Amino acid sequence: MSETILESDGLYHVYESKAEDGNVVALRGLHINMKAGEAIAVVGPSGSGKSTLMKCLGGLMKPSAGSVSLAGKNMTRLKGKELVELRQKTVSFIFQEGNLLPNLNARDNVAQPLRHQGVSSKKALSLADAMLDRLGMVHRARALPSMLSGGEQQRVAIARALITRPRLILADEPTGALDPVTSREVLALFKDLHENDGVSFLLVTHSKEVASFANRSLELRDGRFVAEHGESIDVEDLSKDRELIIDETGTVTLPPDLLVRLGGAGRYTVGNVASGYLSLQGESVEAMGKMELAQFCPACKHEYLDSDEQMCPSCGSSRPMVEIET
Ligand SMILES: Nc1ncnc2c1ncn2[C@@H]1O[C@H](COP(=O)(O)OP(=O)(O)OP(=O)(O)O)[C@@H](O)[C@H]1O
Numbered sequence: 209m210s211e212t213i214l215e216s217d218g219l220y221h222v223y224e225s226k227a228e229d230g231n232v233v234a235l236r237g238l239h240i241n242m243k244a245g246e247a248i249a250v251v252g253p254s255g256s257g258k259s260t261l262m263k264c265l266g267g268l269m270k271p272s273a274g275s276v277s278l279a280g281k282n283m284t285r286l287k288g289k290e291l292v293e294l295r296q297k298t299v300s301f302i303f304q305e306g307n308l309l310p311n312l313n314a315r316d317n318v319a320q321p322l323r324h325q326g327v328s329s330k331k332a333l334s335l336a337d338a339m340l341d342r343l344g345m346v347h348r349a350r351a352l353p354s355m356l357s358g359g360e361q362q363r364v365a366i367a368r369a370l371i372t373r374p375r376l377i378l379a380d381e382p383t384g385a386l387d388p389v390t391s392r393e394v395l396a397l398f399k400d401l402h403e404n405d406g407v408s409f410l411l412v413t414h415s416k417e418v419a420s421f422a423n424r425s426l427e428l429r430d431g432r433f434v435a436e437h438g439e440s441i442d443v444e445d446l447s448k449d450r451e452l453i454i455d456e457t458g459t460v461t462l463p464p465d466l467l468v469r470l471g472g473a474g475r476y477t478v479g480n481v482a483s484g485y486l487s488l489q490g491e492s493v494e495a496m497g498k499m500e501l502a503q504f505c506p507a508c509k510h511e512y513l514d515s516d517e518q519m520c521p522s523c524g525s526s527r528p529m530v531e532i533e534t
């Protein structure tokens with residue numbers, strides 16, 4: 209069994225607010241275990257908690273509850289210098305935008321993490337140029353971020369994230385601001401790092417292409433993992449085999465077609481509980497309205513048309529049920 213690079217248990221995050229709509233519970237008790245060398249995609253609709261999850265896992269934000277371990281060290285217990293050092297040595301971030309320091313030019317931005325680690329200025333700059341070259345940006349090495357296009361800024365940010373040779377890359381929609389061609393090039397670079405250098409990736413994405421090199425994908429909805437697709441568990445198989453998985457938080461994910469046959473979302477009472485046996489009785493299921501498979505993917509807006517697929521062919525999210533309008 210290979211080493212665990214990132215592990216989290218009982219991860220909760222609540223954004224406190226005094227406003228009328230009150231607190232927002234963004235993460236509801238997540239468990240994640242990532243082996244060194246794995247690539248995992250995180251998918252889910254807008255507002256489901258993806259960015260919050262990435263920030264908590266990378267130590268950029270303190271979760272309200274739960275633990276996060278990076279390379280075997282419990283990050284939630286580390287403070288100040290120790291935390292900074294562990295992060296510097298192990299993990300890099302790529303966000304959708306706003307990654308760069310505005311008053312430094314491209315090569316100084318890329319060289320900066322190395323300088324922080326005490327690498328000499330000359331060496332840091334020459335490594336920065338080499339990395340910018342790999343991302344097709346060496347010709348713009350002396351430009352300030354404000355002089356670069358969104359896609360160019362993102363390539364510089366990616367160079368900056370890679371320069372320290374991190375073992376783990378946390379990326380929040382890293383190719384969101386890139387055109388399809390650049391996006392494919394960046395992806396090829398990620399794939400190369402993953403396959404040849406054993407770099408682990410946890411990436412938030414709406415893109416099938418980005419998700420395609422991941423070993424598995426985790427699907428978030430309302431701060432919970434509702435499904436896992438990929439090598440270990442396959443939702444399609446799950447719906448074919450009529451097998452249900454109940455996760456550690458007690459959440460059951462029903463294949464959508466089974467939910468339709470059961471009568472749809474609604475109130476059920478538990479009639480009989482024994483180990484390995486559960487009997488459900490629908491109560492006001494009718495009152496909740498009839499359900500059907502959604503026409504559009506909530507995450508990427510893919511249109512299903514006549515298909516009865518239960519997993520989005522373009523981004524990998526589960527297909528939800530919606531109420532039939534009357
Ligand atoms: N700083 C904040 N203060 C209060 N609530 C927040 C804050 N940031 C996010 N939230 C709320 O937390 C929930 C999860 O947000 P998050 O940004 O993690 O979603 P996301 O899955 O990354 O969405 P998107 O796909 O749009 O980027 C949302 O309901 C959001 O409104």
Ligand SMILES: [Mg+2]
Binds near residue numbers: 258259
């Ligand atoms: Mg987000």
